[in-house]
Amino acid sequence: MRRLSALLLALFLAAPAAAQDVIADLSQSRVSITARYSGLQILVFGAIRPGPAGVGVPYDVIVTVSGPLEPVTVRRKDRIAGIWINDAAVTIGSAPTLYKIATTAPLDQILSETEDLRHSVSIPRAIRAVGLTAAVKDAPAFTEALIRIRENEGLYQIHEGGVSLQEGTLFRTDIDLPSNLVEGNYHARILLTHNKQVVAEFDDVLGVQKVGMERWIYSLAQEQALAYGVLSLAIAIAAGWGASAAFRYVRGS
């Protein structure tokens, strides 16, 4: 809370000069993945400065958190001669590994189609279908499938009404990070809308990194692949021998 009050102070002091109408922060700016990591909740909070439109103007807030982008191949099984096999495939140029949205109200009531297109806010807009293979006729079905699969896995999520706004000024929301989090820079965006138009935007970065043993094992596997492989085998052989010897001892005594 001290962080919040410092933030508010900064906001009001800076108010006359800055054109910024929204300021926000995350409860933590980095996530360390240890062996015991099993998901995490991130608090996104901030405040709206009463803008030129005056006090009491109804604003809405949209918070998005997006994971690192990576290309994804979507395959479809088709029935050929009575047998289900992978048939058509579409590569989606870049899709975030994670995409979460929280809003103060249903998205279509606070954001116009054009603004959605411009700022890539909603889940379908955020997944850029760059370089879709034109060979497949119903390419949009593949993008929909990607969204559907990742929504079922809890990686893509929209929580309408998930942002609470107090007295039109202070807002906060909790974003759940899943247990299968990948490393990289996560981008948090806070959009302020009014009359379905985006009037202000605030960006922040959340760094996700493995630490400790997780870091050590990952680096070894990447940089000293042969040593890592030999070590893995040594562990396997030692464990196999150990169990055999232990059982023999138990039975012998």
Next chain:
Amino acid sequence: MQIYLPIAEISVNAYLLLGLGGLVGVLSGMFGVGGGFLITPLLFFIGVPPVVAVATGANQIVASSFSAVLTHWRRKAVDIRMGVVLQVGGLIGSALGMVLFNYLKSLGQVDLLITLSYVVFLGAVGSLMFIESVVALRRSRKQSDAPRPQRRQRNWVHTWPLKMRFRTSGLYISVIPPIMVGMAVGVLAAIMGVGGGFIMVPAMIYILGMPTKVVIGTSLFQIILVAGFATLLHAVTNHTVDMVLAVLLLVGGVVGAQFGTQIGARLKAEQLRVLLATLVLLVCVKLAADLLIEPREVYSITTAGGPE
């Protein structure tokens, strides 16, 4: 207890993995199969990426097979010489299999052909083995008092040149059939991405005429080499062996393997063969069901780090 796996990049329940490893270990100790056919889909099911599942499964197989083979070794039920001969064939077979695989891949639609032939193959081997062992089991029950005459098969394979004595198996046969069996399994293993224990075990029993008890130890011996090589290859080329996942699986696996060998030692050879045949048929049915039943989600996604 949840634990985050550094390579698979997912948090999973540690006890679940211990149990999973244990289950595969029991099968490994009992039947001399690696268990890759079982561990890979199970890991995939709990959310481990397929490439990591395959590579780490190989590592766990080394551990449980090593644990089991030591027990068989003390019972003098490992034919090292036969294992080495099979391995020589296996290496040639794997190389051929890789060439064949890449050729089939260039023709397209290779997965279908492979899975279909696998289903047919497993179905045939499983059914024949099941029938044979049930008949043998009945016969041995009928004449339980009289000692059963030693089954001395004089197959076509016993007439070939380049004979070699395999003392542990009690065989004096040409090295050509074991090398050919090793090659055939190597080809299949390279194409299917499995260790081949399923095909190796029946082949050793029925084609080479080895005693069932020796077959299990020998199969395990040769699986260690195959799986160990696979682990190294995956670690070096794809960086997909997850050490944390492997340790959890193999702790369960080595213990399970010990129980497996105990169970196996108490069963008759015919009973073991019936159970193995049942297992082969179950895998066959599972593969066939995947092909024939409409999947709930016809789409699947793979990321850059994923398979293919």
